[in-house]
Amino acid sequence: EAEVAQSPRYKITEKSQAVAFWCDPISGHATLYWYRQILGQGPELLVQFQDESVVDDSQLPKDRFSAERLKGVDSTLKIQPAELGDSAMYLCASSVEAGNNEQFFGPGTRLTVL
Amino acid sequence: DQQVKQNSPSLSVQEGRISILNCDYTNSMFDYFLWYKKYPAEGPTFLISISSIKDKNEDGRFTVFLNKSAKHLSLHIVPSQPGDSAVYFCAASEANAGGTSYGKLTFGQGTILTVHP
Numbered sequence: 629e630a631e632v633a634q635s636p637r638y639k640i641t642e643k644s645q646a647v648a649f650w651c652d653p654i655s656g657h658a659t660l661y662w663y664r665q666i667l668g669q670g671p672e673l674l675v676q677f678q679d680e681s682v683v684d685d686s687q688l689p690k691d692r693f694s695a696e697r698l699k700g701v702d703s704t705l706k707i708q709p710a711e712l713g714d715s716a717m718y719l720c721a722s723s724v725e726a727g728n729n730e731q732f733f734g735p736g737t738r739l740t741v742l
Numbered sequence: 743d744q745q746v747k748q749n750s751p752s753l754s755v756q757e758g759r760i761s762i763l764n765c766d767y768t769n770s771m772f773d774y775f776l777w778y779k780k781y782p783a784e785g786p787t788f789l790i791s792i793s794s795i796k797d798k799n800e801d802g803r804f805t806v807f808l809n810k811s812a813k814h815l816s817l818h819i820v821p822s823q824p825g826d827s828a829v830y831f832c833a834a835s836e837a838n839a840g841g842t843s844y845g846k847l848t849f850g851q852g853t854i855l856t857v858h859p
Contacts, residue, residue, distance in 0.1 A: 632785070659845055670746070670831050670849030671786070684846055719785055723845065730776070731847060733785030 630654040632734035634720050640740045646708035649737045653702070653722030661731060662695055662705050663719040671719055677703060678725075710741045745769045746834050748850035756858055761819040763853050765832030768813065772834040776847065777806060777817045780829045789830075790817070822857045829854050 633652040641647050653660050658679055663671035674693065676684040679700040688695065692711070697703040707714055717738050721731040747766045755761045765775075773794040778786035792799040792806045792815070799806050805818045819826055832850040 661845070661847075668851065670748075670833070670851050671847075672849070673846050676845060721785070725845075730788050730791070731845075733778075733787065735783065735785050 630732075632720055632722055632732055634718075634734035634737055636737055637735060638738045638740075640742065641710050642742050643712055644709040646706065647710050647739065648707075649705045649718050649720075649739075651703045651705070651720030651734060653720070654732055656724070657722035657732075658700075658725050659723045660697055660703050661721040661723075662703070663721065665717040665719055665736070667716070674705070707739075710739075712741050715739055715741045743768075744851075745772075746832055746848050746850040748830075748832055748853050750853050751851070752854040752856070754856045754858065755822050757824055758821045761817075761822045761826065761855055761857065763817040763819075763830050763832075763855065765815045765817075765850055766813060767815075767834055769834070769836065769848070770813075771836040772848075774835045775806070775808060775815050776833045776835075777804075778831045778833060778849075779826075780831060780852070786831055819855075822855075824857045824859050827855055827857050 635650050660677040662674045664674050665671040674688045675695045677697045680697050695705045717736045719736045721733045723731045745768050776791040777789040779789050780786040790801050790804045790806050792808050797808050808815045829852045831852045833847040835847050
Protein backbone atom coordinates (compact mmCIF):
# COMPACT_ATOMS: atom_id res chain seq x y z
CA GLU A 629 0.00 0.00 0.00
CA ALA A 630 1.36 3.43 -0.98
CA GLU A 631 2.35 5.65 1.93
CA VAL A 632 3.63 9.13 2.59
CA ALA A 633 7.24 8.93 3.79
CA GLN A 634 8.80 11.40 6.20
CA SER A 635 12.25 11.69 7.71
CA PRO A 636 13.63 11.98 10.25
CA ARG A 637 11.00 10.56 12.60
CA TYR A 638 12.51 12.37 15.58
CA LYS A 639 14.75 15.42 15.79
CA ILE A 640 16.25 17.09 18.84
CA THR A 641 17.99 20.39 18.34
CA GLU A 642 19.07 23.42 20.29
CA LYS A 643 17.43 26.77 19.79
CA SER A 644 18.98 28.94 17.08
CA GLN A 645 20.04 25.87 15.10
CA ALA A 646 18.70 25.02 11.66
CA VAL A 647 16.54 21.94 11.06
CA ALA A 648 15.09 20.37 7.93
CA PHE A 649 12.36 17.81 7.37
CA TRP A 650 11.77 15.76 4.26
CA CYS A 651 8.55 14.37 2.80
CA ASP A 652 7.91 12.04 -0.12
CA PRO A 653 4.21 11.97 -1.01
CA ILE A 654 2.28 9.11 -2.55
CA SER A 655 3.28 8.73 -6.19
CA GLY A 656 1.02 10.69 -8.48
CA HIS A 657 -0.34 12.99 -5.78
CA ALA A 658 -0.18 16.54 -7.07
CA THR A 659 -1.03 18.28 -3.82
CA LEU A 660 1.25 18.25 -0.81
CA TYR A 661 0.61 19.76 2.62
CA TRP A 662 2.77 20.50 5.65
CA TYR A 663 0.95 20.68 8.98
CA ARG A 664 2.19 21.46 12.47
CA GLN A 665 0.57 19.76 15.43
CA ILE A 666 1.26 21.14 18.89
CA LEU A 667 0.61 18.72 21.73
CA GLY A 668 -3.07 18.71 22.69
CA GLN A 669 -4.17 20.48 19.52
CA GLY A 670 -5.20 19.48 16.04
CA PRO A 671 -2.92 19.80 13.02
CA GLU A 672 -2.63 23.31 11.58
CA LEU A 673 -1.77 23.89 7.93
CA LEU A 674 1.56 25.59 7.33
CA VAL A 675 1.86 25.37 3.55
CA GLN A 676 0.10 23.76 0.59
CA PHE A 677 1.72 22.92 -2.75
CA GLN A 678 0.05 22.19 -6.05
CA ASP A 679 2.81 20.45 -8.00
CA GLU A 680 5.82 22.74 -7.44
CA SER A 681 3.82 25.89 -6.71
CA VAL A 682 2.82 27.23 -3.31
CA VAL A 683 -0.93 27.82 -3.22
CA ASP A 684 -1.32 28.66 0.48
CA ASP A 685 1.39 29.68 2.92
CA SER A 686 -0.65 32.16 4.91
CA GLN A 687 0.12 30.42 8.23
CA LEU A 688 3.82 29.84 7.55
CA PRO A 689 6.10 32.02 9.76
CA LYS A 690 8.14 33.20 6.81
CA ASP A 691 10.82 34.90 8.87
CA ARG A 692 12.14 31.51 9.96
CA PHE A 693 10.28 28.82 8.00
CA SER A 694 10.74 27.92 4.35
CA ALA A 695 9.35 25.14 2.20
CA GLU A 696 10.10 23.94 -1.27
CA ARG A 697 8.96 21.28 -3.70
CA LEU A 698 11.33 21.94 -6.57
CA LYS A 699 10.37 19.12 -8.92
CA GLY A 700 6.80 18.80 -7.77
CA VAL A 701 7.47 15.50 -6.04
CA ASP A 702 9.21 15.43 -2.67
CA SER A 703 9.38 18.42 -0.38
CA THR A 704 11.57 19.95 2.32
CA LEU A 705 10.48 22.12 5.22
CA LYS A 706 13.20 24.13 6.94
CA ILE A 707 13.33 26.11 10.15
CA GLN A 708 16.17 28.57 10.73
CA PRO A 709 16.69 29.49 13.49
CA ALA A 710 14.65 27.08 15.59
CA GLU A 711 12.91 28.47 18.68
CA LEU A 712 11.60 26.71 21.77
CA GLY A 713 8.01 27.24 20.60
CA ASP A 714 8.68 25.26 17.44
CA SER A 715 8.63 21.99 19.38
CA ALA A 716 5.79 20.04 17.77
CA MET A 717 4.92 17.23 15.40
CA TYR A 718 5.38 18.18 11.75
CA LEU A 719 3.06 16.22 9.49
CA CYS A 720 3.17 15.91 5.74
CA ALA A 721 0.09 14.91 3.77
CA SER A 722 -0.74 14.45 0.11
CA SER A 723 -3.84 14.17 -2.01
CA VAL A 724 -4.51 13.41 -5.65
CA GLU A 725 -5.49 17.02 -6.21
CA ALA A 726 -6.52 20.01 -4.16
CA GLY A 727 -10.18 19.40 -4.88
CA ASN A 728 -9.95 15.93 -3.39
CA ASN A 729 -10.60 16.24 0.31
CA GLU A 730 -9.08 12.92 1.35
CA GLN A 731 -5.55 13.62 2.49
CA PHE A 732 -3.10 10.85 3.34
CA PHE A 733 -0.72 11.62 6.18
CA GLY A 734 2.80 10.50 6.85
CA PRO A 735 4.00 9.40 10.32
CA GLY A 736 5.33 12.86 11.12
CA THR A 737 8.58 14.26 12.49
CA ARG A 738 8.63 14.95 16.21
CA LEU A 739 10.77 18.07 16.79
CA THR A 740 12.10 18.97 20.22
CA VAL A 741 13.91 22.29 20.60
CA LEU A 742 16.03 22.61 23.74
CA ASP B 743 -10.38 31.81 16.69
CA GLN B 744 -11.09 28.08 16.78
CA GLN B 745 -13.33 27.38 13.80
CA VAL B 746 -13.66 23.66 14.55
CA LYS B 747 -14.14 22.61 18.15
CA GLN B 748 -14.18 19.26 19.86
CA ASN B 749 -15.22 20.14 23.38
CA SER B 750 -14.67 16.71 24.92
CA PRO B 751 -10.95 16.03 25.40
CA SER B 752 -11.64 12.39 26.22
CA LEU B 753 -14.30 9.69 26.14
CA SER B 754 -14.32 6.30 27.80
CA VAL B 755 -16.74 3.53 26.77
CA GLN B 756 -17.19 -0.17 27.33
CA GLU B 757 -16.50 -2.63 24.52
CA GLY B 758 -19.67 -3.35 22.56
CA ARG B 759 -21.35 -0.06 23.48
CA ILE B 760 -21.79 3.00 21.30
CA SER B 761 -19.15 5.75 21.14
CA ILE B 762 -20.38 9.22 20.18
CA LEU B 763 -17.82 11.88 19.37
CA ASN B 764 -18.99 15.43 18.81
CA CYS B 765 -17.72 18.37 16.80
CA ASP B 766 -18.95 21.95 16.35
CA TYR B 767 -17.92 24.48 13.75
CA THR B 768 -18.42 28.20 13.26
CA ASN B 769 -17.47 28.85 9.62
CA SER B 770 -20.60 28.76 7.42
CA MET B 771 -18.40 28.27 4.36
CA PHE B 772 -17.36 24.79 5.45
CA ASP B 773 -19.03 22.31 3.16
CA TYR B 774 -17.13 19.07 3.63
CA PHE B 775 -16.34 17.33 6.87
CA LEU B 776 -14.02 14.48 7.72
CA TRP B 777 -13.05 12.35 10.67
CA TYR B 778 -9.51 11.14 11.12
CA LYS B 779 -8.18 8.61 13.60
CA LYS B 780 -4.69 8.83 15.03
CA TYR B 781 -2.69 6.20 16.90
CA PRO B 782 0.42 7.19 18.88
CA ALA B 783 3.55 7.65 16.75
CA GLU B 784 1.51 7.51 13.54
CA GLY B 785 -0.01 10.14 11.29
CA PRO B 786 -3.79 10.63 11.15
CA THR B 787 -5.67 8.17 8.95
CA PHE B 788 -8.88 9.00 7.13
CA LEU B 789 -11.97 7.38 8.61
CA ILE B 790 -15.16 8.76 7.09
CA SER B 791 -16.45 11.96 5.52
CA ILE B 792 -19.68 13.77 4.72
CA SER B 793 -20.65 16.47 2.27
CA SER B 794 -22.90 19.32 3.35
CA ILE B 795 -25.59 18.11 0.94
CA LYS B 796 -26.08 15.04 3.14
CA ASP B 797 -27.04 14.63 6.76
CA LYS B 798 -25.77 11.10 7.26
CA ASN B 799 -23.06 8.85 5.92
CA GLU B 800 -22.44 5.31 7.03
CA ASP B 801 -19.47 2.99 6.60
CA GLY B 802 -19.62 -0.26 8.51
CA ARG B 803 -19.50 0.45 12.23
CA PHE B 804 -18.95 4.17 11.63
CA THR B 805 -21.70 6.72 10.97
CA VAL B 806 -21.30 10.47 10.70
CA PHE B 807 -24.27 12.78 11.21
CA LEU B 808 -24.34 16.41 10.10
CA ASN B 809 -26.71 19.07 11.42
CA LYS B 810 -26.03 22.14 9.30
CA SER B 811 -28.44 24.42 11.11
CA ALA B 812 -26.71 23.69 14.41
CA LYS B 813 -23.25 23.59 12.80
CA HIS B 814 -22.70 20.28 14.53
CA LEU B 815 -21.52 16.87 13.48
CA SER B 816 -21.04 13.64 15.32
CA LEU B 817 -19.31 10.32 14.77
CA HIS B 818 -21.01 7.18 16.05
CA ILE B 819 -19.09 3.94 16.45
CA VAL B 820 -21.23 0.87 17.00
CA PRO B 821 -20.21 -1.49 18.44
CA SER B 822 -17.04 -0.02 19.93
CA GLN B 823 -13.95 -2.24 20.01
CA PRO B 824 -10.71 -1.92 22.00
CA GLY B 825 -8.85 -1.37 18.72
CA ASP B 826 -10.87 1.81 18.23
CA SER B 827 -8.94 3.41 21.11
CA ALA B 828 -7.19 6.38 19.51
CA VAL B 829 -7.40 10.15 19.11
CA TYR B 830 -10.22 11.21 16.79
CA PHE B 831 -10.00 14.49 14.89
CA CYS B 832 -12.85 16.28 13.21
CA ALA B 833 -11.81 18.35 10.18
CA ALA B 834 -13.57 20.66 7.74
CA SER B 835 -12.87 22.25 4.38
CA GLU B 836 -14.58 24.96 2.38
CA ALA B 837 -15.27 25.38 -1.29
CA ASN B 838 -13.98 28.25 -3.35
CA ALA B 839 -16.13 30.43 -5.61
CA GLY B 840 -15.90 27.79 -8.32
CA GLY B 841 -17.38 25.16 -6.05
CA THR B 842 -14.27 23.04 -5.68
CA SER B 843 -12.38 22.53 -2.48
CA TYR B 844 -9.45 24.69 -1.50
CA GLY B 845 -8.00 21.50 -0.04
CA LYS B 846 -7.03 23.10 3.25
CA LEU B 847 -8.37 21.18 6.25
CA THR B 848 -9.16 22.91 9.53
CA PHE B 849 -8.92 20.47 12.43
CA GLY B 850 -10.46 20.32 15.87
CA GLN B 851 -8.38 19.66 18.96
CA GLY B 852 -9.13 15.95 19.02
CA THR B 853 -10.91 13.58 21.41
CA ILE B 854 -9.11 10.68 23.04
CA LEU B 855 -11.35 7.60 22.85
CA THR B 856 -10.65 4.70 25.19
CA VAL B 857 -12.61 1.51 24.73
CA HIS B 858 -12.36 -0.84 27.70
CA PRO B 859 -12.58 -4.61 27.19
